Amino acid sequence: MFSSVIEPRFYETDTFGHINNTVITAWFETARTPIFKIFSPELDTNKLPLLLAHIEVDFAAQIYFGHNVTIKTCIEKIGNSSFYVLQQAWQKEQCVAKGRAVQVHFDFKTQKPSPLPEHYRSALSEHIGFDN
Amino acid sequence: MFSSVIEPRFYETDTFGHINNTVITAWFETARTPIFKIFSPELDTNKLPLLLAHIEVDFAAQIYFGHNVTIKTCIEKIGNSSFYVLQQAWQKEQCVAKGRAVQVHFDFKTQKPSPLPEHYRSALSEHIGFDN
């Protein structure tokens, strides 16, 4: 499991006085960075063979400015050429949002999904499920 | 059905040279504005009895800077106190992303979901499904 701490920024609030919902997908992308590093340790986007196919987020509670948010990220399952990422955002000991992202291993030359090589499957499988 | 035209902005691109995925949820929120106006014509957030409970997006193709994007928005179904919104982003005659948002009619005083009054149900039901 990966864990990232996000300090909410003032410009991320909206008129309702909370963090705007659209910001959460951006935070979740940010918290998937350790997964991107499995595919390109130096985060070289020219060598990052990944595509985002799907995201979903359940909003459980308001997220406030002024309190850190911890994003927990794990692998849910690994398919032939794609894998599922689960994410949770926690603030003040409450789970405020849950997300899922489907990343596809993609060959940009052929413009097609490509089977996940064994060393990536192995590295991803070390992060299956949330710690308790 | 509602239709909004978005002109992609340069700062919305990322290193991959396309519009960043996290921007799409922001565009989809923007394209739900006509629905928010059903609940508060003057977009007064103090009078907007809505909460976002869930979003999901399927990314179908890269979105490019330099070409307008049309967001089509319709109501999928209306529940007791919530309703589902379907959205599609089109660029150069291709559907590049599809989304769904679940909005909850919410009573901020009692902090509970609240049944959708008939006049809202009626207004929403005029926008069920995409035009062909």
Next chain:
Amino acid sequence: MFSSVIEPRFYETDTFGHINNTVITAWFETARTPIFKIFSPELDTNKLPLLLAHIEVDFAAQIYFGHNVTIKTCIEKIGNSSFYVLQQAWQKEQCVAKGRAVQVHFDFKTQKPSPLPEHYRSALSEHIGFDN
């Protein structure tokens, strides 16, 4: 003079209930797009020989969600290898923000500023000053 219309987006508001100040520099970048097109009509960033060296913004009044904003953009002056851009944001017939941007004509191969060729100077000079 160039003129762009921006429809403020809900996620661009902040807790104060207005458009967040940091959004204005993003809008101003967006409104400089017609200037970028002078240098690359197809907005190909690989062929855009420009660097942003400086920006400044004076905030004159609150900017509200729910009302369009018109950004007026003109060239202030043209130097040897750089040029100054003036911008104004107008909402409800009030000038709500003024900005200046200094763009440098840059040779990315030598990594040095490069004198503005005559055809660019000529194209830029057609947009000096705001219309009355």
Next chain:
Amino acid sequence: MFSSVIEPRFYETDTFGHINNTVITAWFETARTPIFKIFSPELDTNKLPLLLAHIEVDFAAQIYFGHNVTIKTCIEKIGNSSFYVLQQAWQKEQCVAKGRAVQVHFDFKTQKPSPLPEHYRSALSEHIGFDN
């Protein structure tokens, strides 16, 4: 002097492969948070008697994804009802951007600038100038 560490986020890059320029003003706002806390320790925006009147940024070098950025923030000078904030962004031991922000002590009831009370002047004056 205040110091904040920012981890650049992937969605903050643009097609040029660097952090987009408009993001810097957002980071600088974020790094002024400790100054906002002088006026409202709990960051209650209803009690924050400040307005942003002016910003300026000099961009000195490209800012890269994958390397932390340190923002240094100090008070430049204190006027009757306003104060100037100086900011520097550092990445890999290079100053990549410099900024100035003019904040106005504002009475939202009378909608006018208001002289800075002595306890605020005193608190601000402890942060004049950058440490060496």
